[in-house]
Amino acid sequence: MSALAVDASVPLLEVNDLTKRFGGVVAVDRCSFSIREGTITGLIGPNGSGKTTVFNMITGYLRADAGTVSFDGRRIRRPDPISLYRHGLSRTFQQARVFPHLTLVENLVVAVQQPLRALFRTSIGREDRNRAEEILERFGLLSHGERMAAELSFGQRKLLEFATVLMGRPRLVLLDEPASGVNPVMAEEMERHIRDLNATGLTFLVVEHDMNLVMRLCDPIVVLDHGAKLAEGRPEEVRANPLVLDAYLGD
C-alpha cells in the first residue's frame, strides 16, 4: 500500500451525479465528488443530508437511481459489496457491526480473501492467524483474541470492525462515524489509527459529526445538504463558507 506509485491524475474514487429517491423524497440529489489516493476526505452535513445513503450506494448496499461510481479508474456498473472488497474498497458501519458469535481472531480471519479451492482447508491457518494477531495487537485487542466479539464494549467493537476491514488489504476505506458513541479517549485512538494508516498510503472517506475531529483530520471536506453537494474544499475554506454555516444553523 505505497503512496509512491500513485497516478495522481486519476482519482481513486469518483462519484458522479449520484441520485436516490425514496418514494417522493429525494435523499441524494446528483451528488458528485472525487477522492484522490492518499487523502483523508471528510463527508459532512446536517442530519438527513444523505451521507450514509451515499455510502450505501457507493458500496453496493443500495441501488442508485442515477449516477455512476468509478473506482480506480474503472466504472462499476453494479456495485456489489463482495467484489468491491476484493478490489480494495471496504467500509465500516455506524452501528459497529461485528460477528458476535465468533472470536476476535475468527472475526478477522473470515475477512481474508479466500480462493474457492481453499474452502475445505482449516479455518485458521498459521499465516492468517499471525496477520490477525498482528493487527489485533496494533489495536490493543490481542489479549481478547479468543473471546467472543459479543463480549466487547461498543468502543472495542468499533476498533474490531475497523481492524477487520484492514484484513482485505484495502486501498480505500469508508468510515461511517468512527468516533461517534465512544468516549473522547477512544475517539482520539481512532483518530490516531486513521492517521497512522493513512501515512502508509491508505485512503479514507470519513463521515463524521464531530466537527473538531473532521477539521483536524480531513482534507478535503465535502459538505452535503438535503442530498446535494453544498461545498467542497480545504477545511479553512469550508469552515468559512457562509452556505455551510447556513445549512448547519438554519435547520
Add this chain to the structure above:
Amino acid sequence: MSRIRPAGLARAAVVFGGLGAFPFLLPANWIVNMAVFTLMFAGLATAWNLLGGYSGYLSLGHVAFFGAGAYAVAIMFQHGGIGAGYTPFFVLPLVGIGAGVVALPIAWVAFRTRASTFAIVTITFLFVVQQLAFNLHSLTNGSQGIGMAVPPFPAATYERPFYFAMLAIFALAVFGCWYVRGSKLGLMLFAIRDDEDRARGVGVQTNPAKLITFALSVGLTAMIGGVWAYYLTFIYPQFAIDPLITIGAVLMVYLGGKGTLWGPALGAGILVPAQQYLAYRLGASELYLVGYATVFLVVMLVLPRGIIPSVADRVAGFRGQGRGGVLAEDGIDVSASQGAGS
C-alpha cells in the same frame, strides 16, 4: 490432522464403537428396528443441521430430497434392473451425488431470497415434489406406490444390513459436520449466520458457501431416503415426502442443540424411541400430531437453545471460564489449547 482433539476423538470412538456393537448386544428384531429409525433420524437431523444450524437458513422442505432419494432407488430397481440383495446399497453414493447436483439450481433460486422467504421456497418445493410423485405415473406409479423385491437377508438378522447402512451414513454426516465446522467454509457459514450482509461487506463469498453446504446436506438426506425405501420395500408418495419427517428432524435438532455437533443425534436418540413408545401405547395416529405439536411448543418456549448448549452454559458457569468462537456451543473451551498452527 492436528485439529483433532483427543477428547473429541474419544467421544466419537465411544459413540460409534457402541453403535457398531449394538445389534450384536441387543439382537431382538424390534429393538434393532427401532434403532434403524433412530439412526435414520439422527442422520437426517445432523444433515439438516449442516445447513440450518451452521448457516441459519432453515430449509423446511428437506424431505423432498429424502423422498427423491427413496424414489431414485425404487425406480432404479423397477426400471433400471439393479438386483436385489446388497446392490441397492452400493447405488447410494450415486444417489447422494446426484441429489447434490440436482439441488444446485434449486438452491441458487432459493438463496436469492432472505432467510424467511427461503423457508417459504423450500416448503413450496416440498409440495411440488410431492405433486410430482403423485402425477408422474409412468415413473412413480403415482398414488399406488412403487415397490422393490424383498432382499434375501436372513430373518433373524434382517435389520442388520439396514442398520449398518444407516450407521454409515450417520457417521458420514457427523464427519461432514465436524470437518466443515473446522474449515474455512464453516467460518464463512457462521459469519453468514451472524450477519450475512456484513459478511458480504468483508468479501465472504456467500453464494458458493451456501450452495455447497446445501448440496452436501441434501446429498446425505437423499442417501438416507434411499436406505429407507429399501427397508420398507414399498413406498407411497405421501409417506416418502411427508412434511412430518422434516418437522420431526428439525425438532430433534432444536431439542439437542442447533449448531452443535452431537445435538441433533441426541435429539433423535430421545425423540424417536419416545415417539415409537407413545405410538405403541396410544395407538391413535391423530394423537401423535397433537403430541408432536406439544413437544415442539414446549421445546421452543422452554429450551430454545437445546440441551447441549444449555448444559455447556451451566458447566462453563461452574468453571468460571469465558468461552469463545464457533466451538463454544459444544462446550469446548478453546482458550486453553492454542496448538501450533491449528
Add this chain to the structure above:
Amino acid sequence: MRLIVQACILGLLTGGVYALMASGLTLAFGIMRVINVAQGAMIILGAYLSYSAFTVLHIDPFLSVLLITPVVFALGVGVQLAFLRPLRREDRQELSLLVTWAIALGIEGVLSILYTTTYRATIPSYANSSWRVAGYQVSEVRVFAFGLSIAILAVLYLVLSRTRFGRAVRATVQNPTSAALLGIDANRISAFGFGISVATAAAAGAVYGIVFSFNPGSHYDLISRLLTIIVLGGMGSLGGAVIAALFMGMAEAVLATTVSPTWSSFAFFVVLIAILVVRPQGLFGVRERGAL
C-alpha cells in the same frame, strides 16, 4: 377461447377468496415479521366450524361467518400471547416459522380427533345453482364467496386507513422503532393484528368449505398456495397480496383448463421460481438489504 374466459371467471372468483386468506398472512408478516404457517389450519378450522354450525344448528355458512370471526379472533390473540410474544425478538422470525407450524399440526390433530379424516363439505341448498351470464356459467356460491371476501377486504382496508388502530398498524409495519418511539404499543398491535389476520382467514374458510371438500390435512395445500401468493405480492404488502391472489387464481384455473387439473397447482411453483429469478422482492416488496 370460450374455455379460457370461463376459466378466467372461475379463477377470478377463487382468487378473491385467496386474496382474503392471503391478506391476513401478509399482514401478520408486516406487523410482526412472523410467517404464520398455521394460516391454512385456521382456514380449515373456519371451514369445520361453519360445517358444524350448518349440520348441527342449521345456520347458513355465510351467516356463521359472524359467529366464527370473533371466536377465531380470540383464538388468534391467545396464540399470539401464549406462543409468539414470549419469543425473543432476534429469534422471532426464525422460531415463529416453527412455532406456527407446530400450532398448525396441533389444530390438524385436534380436528382429526374430533372429525376424523373423512372429507367433508358444507352443502347448503344453493350450493350447486349457477347463473348464466353472457353465455358463461357462473356459480352462485362462488359469486357470494367472492362478494363476501371483497366486503371483508374493504372493511379491512377502511380499518387500516381510517382508524387510529389502523394507522398504528401501518406505522408499525413501516418502521417499528419509530412507531415504538411514538408511543405505539407494539404488543397490543401485534396481538390484535394477529387476531385479525387469522379471523379473516377463518371467515374465508367458512365459505371455502362450500366450494371445496376438505379434511384436516387440507391446510397444507392451502398454505403452500398462500405463501407463494404473498411472496409474489411482496411480503407485507396488502395490495400486493390481493393482486397476486387474483392473478394466481386465474393462472391456476386457466392452466387447469388448458393443460390439466393435476398440473395446475404446479403453476404456483413455476410462478414462484420466475419471480425469484427476476424480482425476488415480489411486486410491491422492498428489497431488504441490511445496511440501512
